[in-house]
Amino acid sequence: MARYTGSACRLCRRENLKLFLKGDRCYGDKCAFERRPYAPGQHGQRRGGKASDYRIQLREKQKVKRIYGLLERQFRGTYQRAERQKGVTGTNLLMLLESRLDNVVYRMGFANSRAQARELILHGHFAINGRKATIASQRLKAGDKVEVREGSRAIPQIIGAIETVVRRGIPGWLEVDKDNFKGTFKALPNREDLTMPIQEQLIVELYSK
Secondary structure, three states: OOOOOOOHHHHHHHHOOOOOOOHHHHHOOOOHHHHOOOOOOOOHHHOOOOOOHHHHHHHHHHHHHHHHOOOHHHHHHHHHHHHHOOOOHHHHHHHHHHOEHHHHHHHHOOOOOHHHHHHHHHOOOEEEOOEEEOOOOOEOOOOEEEEEOHHHOOOHHHHHHHHHHHHOOOOOOEEEEHHHOEEEEOOOOOHHHOOOOOOHHHHHHHHOO
């Protein structure tokens, strides 16, 4: 499985936005973005100037790609699938990203980050509708039930994530029973339910060139 192995904090600084890629650490004093809120690299503090339309579109795509933890090939494939669906392509893209298993596990509070969720899924700690799931990119449908498998409920990372999920809250389109390590994907969110600063139309414009 291809994945980004560099510094997560560097990505936040590059996008000039806290992407919450390191879980609970992002809420504390150790957050690198809080200490150095400028682009990484030797000339990071001097970057600026008027951005071209292409640069603005590219940065938006990179930001969304990094929020959800996808590499370029995975992200482009998701975009192409969104483009084939009926409806607004940008909204379709966000719905496909939100319905990924790794995102849902993170949103439910069973992992501190999407990267941690992917690792836990890969090691077989979750089940969908009673069946073991090991594919992080698997997409859920309304009514699907996600649970931590019986033998995995004492894992410190999962317990720690459940204890700290109150910091970010659980979205209304998910239903979670923390005591029983279970949750339900009730429905796809509405676009207005996604409060992250994302301008998906810029991504559509970029890929339409």
